[in-house]
Amino acid sequence: MHKEHTLTKNQQIIFDLIDKSSEPMKAYSILFNVQKKGIKAPLQVYRALDKLVEIGKIHKIESRNAFIACHNSSCQVAKATAFSICEICEKVTEISSAGLSKYLANFKDKDGMKYSKYNLEFFGLCKKCR
Amino acid sequence: MHKEHTLTKNQQIIFDLIDKSSEPMKAYSILFNVQKKGIKAPLQVYRALDKLVEIGKIHKIESRNAFIACHNSSCQVAKATAFSICEICEKVTEISSAGLSKYLANFKDKDGMKYSKYNLEFFGLCKKCR
DNA sequence: TACATAGTGTTATATTATAACATTTTAAAT
DNA sequence: ATTTAAAATGTTATAATATAACACTATGTA
Structure with missing residues (x-):
């Protein structure tokens, strides 16, 4: 079970996007999708991704450089x-x-x-x- | 056991370098090291790497974007x-x-x-x- | 309040990897 | 030996992925 973290605004926006996606998302595709919400720069995306990976809300698929939401309470x-x-x-x-x-x-x-x-x-x- | 392949010139140069290295090597570090042997462009390196991975002479460490020689006959x-x-x-x-x-x-x-x-x-x- | 930690916004740049195209080499099959 | 197809090469340009550096803001807590 994940320790509960309150996500920040950027983290929440990016997590929601990845969580709704049916396939792994790449960083620049995420960036493109959240620009209308005010996240304009790659670094803003990568920082949120790093944190989300760290707390286990998402995982990086290393061979694809892409990210998916965690749906496995045992990981x-x-x-x-x-x-x-x-x-x-x-x-x-x-x-x-x-x-x-x-x-x-x-x-x-x-x-x-x-x-x-x-x-x-x-x-x-x-x-x-x- | 690996099927035997005769490596081409570029493949051999790049394999030898990786094989001698005590640590995984990154593509642009490989490039830098083989420029004196006439391999001047990233693509020349990546093509050799792709082939070497395909035939199992080297492996890519996905989480590090780096390559090591295979020393395991069972893989x-x-x-x-x-x-x-x-x-x-x-x-x-x-x-x-x-x-x-x-x-x-x-x-x-x-x-x-x-x-x-x-x-x-x-x-x-x-x-x-x- | 003051302090530390984490997060943000921004510009610039570093690092990793492929597209496209012309040419050459290699290996195998006549 | 000659043809031929597949693989490899050389080259320029560019795409895709990721981080450095710095100034500033928000948040929690002592």
Whole structure:
């Protein structure tokens, strides 16, 4: 469960936009969409994005440089994320699997190193595109 | 095991550089380093990088926009990659765990979707930085 | 109130990556 | 050896992604 944060005006505007979107949004597409609300510069977008990622309200899809809203209460504040990505239609879905999170949270490498955070991106074809 | 490819001149120059590097290299740092060998433009670098990634000789660390040579014969041609990343010194290590690759290669989500490819990045502190 | 922390607005610039087009090299198949 | 198709190259220009630096404002709290 997310710790509750009161979002600031810019954060709220940008979160709402991403949350309503059915697909991951890129920073400059976000910028274009919020210009009518007074957010004019890339930095204003990136600062809000950084904060939203930090508090776990959104996630960055690293392989796509794009952002989606978090809909997974078990992804402890951006620390453990997993996504499936369709290589044709680019649909991205957050994976919510207790088994997977448990496996990865407990994974230790050969040196016995335990990790505080991970990001996993699966690629394949979604139902529609198969 | 990698299918053997004969690298072209540019590919070989760029692979050698990355392979010798003890840390992931970024595209423009690569460019700077190979300019004395006649590779003058970003596109020449990116094309070689694309090909090297495609054939599995190097991997892209998505969260860092950087490239490392593959030292893991089990990462079937760029289809199944896992890395550990130190958040302080930025040291990146390719993870070679039969258990992990088996688990992820066989992972199916709720829709029974099976994936053809994945990339996993773990974050934490390396031995030195702890 | 005063203080610290976080957020904002703005301009400029750095960094990462691709488009488009002409040419050359390579490998394989006659 | 010659043709041919695919891959790679060289080049200029530009697109897309992201941060630096600085002045200022809002917010919470001691």
